[in-house]
Amino acid sequence: MRLYLEDSYATRFQAKVQRAWSDAEGHRAVLSQTLFYPEAGGQPADHGVLRGEFGEVRVLHVYEEEKAFGDVVHVLSAPIPEGAEVEGEIDWKRRFRHMQRHTAQHILSQALLRAGGYRTVAVSLDGPVCTVDLGEEVEEERVREAEALANYAVYADYPVRAFYVGESELSRYPLRRPPKVRGQVRLVEIGDFDLAACGGTHLKTSAQAGPIKVLRWERYKGGTRVHFMAGWEALEDYHAKHALLQRLALSFSTQPLDLEKPLKKLQEELYALKGENLALKEALVEALLPRALEEKTLLVPAPVLGELAKRLLAWGDGTFLLLSPEGRFALLGPRREEVFQRLKALGAKGGGKEIYQGALPRERVMEALEEVRDGAL
Ligand SMILES: [Zn+2]
Structure with a gap:
């Protein structure tokens, strides 16, 4: 008998265990009557506990053996004996x-x-x-x-x-x-x-x-x-959502419903700065290119390392090593593998095809520069 159909506000009931079994997927029981709602019609199953002389077991899932009129099967955290008297209690909050x-x-x-x-x-x-x-x-x-x-x-x-x-x-x-x-x-x-x-x-x-x-x-x-x-x-x-909006509003010194204006402004500023940043990077690459072509080994800011390496690949003749003060490097040219082995000896990690990229410990940067320079690329 499905007691929840009579009273959907009842939380406790008495019943007898009619059938109980365990298989590879878990322990199960069918009761003489139940308040536990089996998953159906888009509504999830009830959870809760069954108590008896065996102690207390948790009801983890409930389903209908056959749709609409089949027995209601309770999936349990531990086995319970057939014929036992039980008190069931559903998780009311759920x-x-x-x-x-x-x-x-x-x-x-x-x-x-x-x-x-x-x-x-x-x-x-x-x-x-x-x-x-x-x-x-x-x-x-x-x-x-x-x-x-x-x-x-x-x-x-x-x-x-x-x-x-x-x-x-x-x-x-x-x-x-x-x-x-x-x-x-x-x-x-x-x-x-x-x-x-x-x-x-x-x-x-x-x-x-x-x-x-x-x-x-x-x-x-x-x-x-x-x-x-x-x-x-x-x-x-x-x-x-209200708490989130309030926190955001506080950090922008405005009211929750007025947040769009400062956020839009921030977005516009960000786009403008991104454009400016791109232009500055390009200018810096242009300015560094002649020196890189001449000196072959050069200390450059990390943000332009990759772009400068690409230019050297297109314009340069020979092997080039670009290092940033933080230890990032880009290496290209016919002798790149040989130079990479020397960097590896200093703790460098990385790799690549036409351009090797990676990093070496910050404190070895100057050492690496001098050693490669002495090797006269
Ligand atoms: Zn309904």
Whole structure:
């Protein structure tokens, strides 16, 4: 028996272990009744504990042996004996968040249908950022309207009620979503706002699902994927983003909502400086090139090392060694391998093809310069 269908706010229950077994993937048990919700319909499974004479084991995962009507299998941290009496307790904090995500999804799906005629074709409630997939491409204005409508439904504090009707009576009910099961069908009603066939766990009232925040949407499989957050998780997200904006605003001596202006200015300054830096580098390479061609071995600033080496490769004749004060080097020309071996003896590391690049210990730079110079490249 699935006790969560009767009362989604109950957290403890008594049961008997009907079946228990272990296999390569873990320890499992089926109970005479359970409050543990098995992963289904986009809603993740409950976690929690089972207690008994055997002690306490953790419930790590819960699934249906067969879809919809199969036994509910509990995956456990340790084996428990068949026939044992157990007390189960679900992780309420986790379940409540799942119910917030799930109930908010009912509300948002209905709001999207009302605002834009958008039909929900799939949902994912696996993480704090949930998604609903729509069969159509969307207009921004309609999605914003749906978000507002969903939050009005939250503030309206609609009661949420689950009840069963026979398959033959279903045509009398204006369902947002047709049932996936046959026989007695469980319907979930959110005031006069939404009605859908569903076997999941829901909040008592729509107010507990709020706030509902649409984060973004994108084209997906010919339709649209809408990302949203709800309840505590939306509030936590708001807190994290607000704290981040406040820290940023403080460092720019402005208000959170005025941040765009100084950031844009910073970006523009950065682009200007990058352009200036490039021009200076080019000028420096031009200025250093004649000396490098003449002296063959030269101490140069690290930022122009690579570019100067490339010029020498195009213009120079002979073997060249460029060293920066920090120990970076570029080496090219017919005798590069021979010079590289001498640098290696001083602790250099690196390599390459036409241009060898690498570094040697800073304190060996002057030594390397003199030794290679004496070798008269
Ligand atoms: Zn549901």
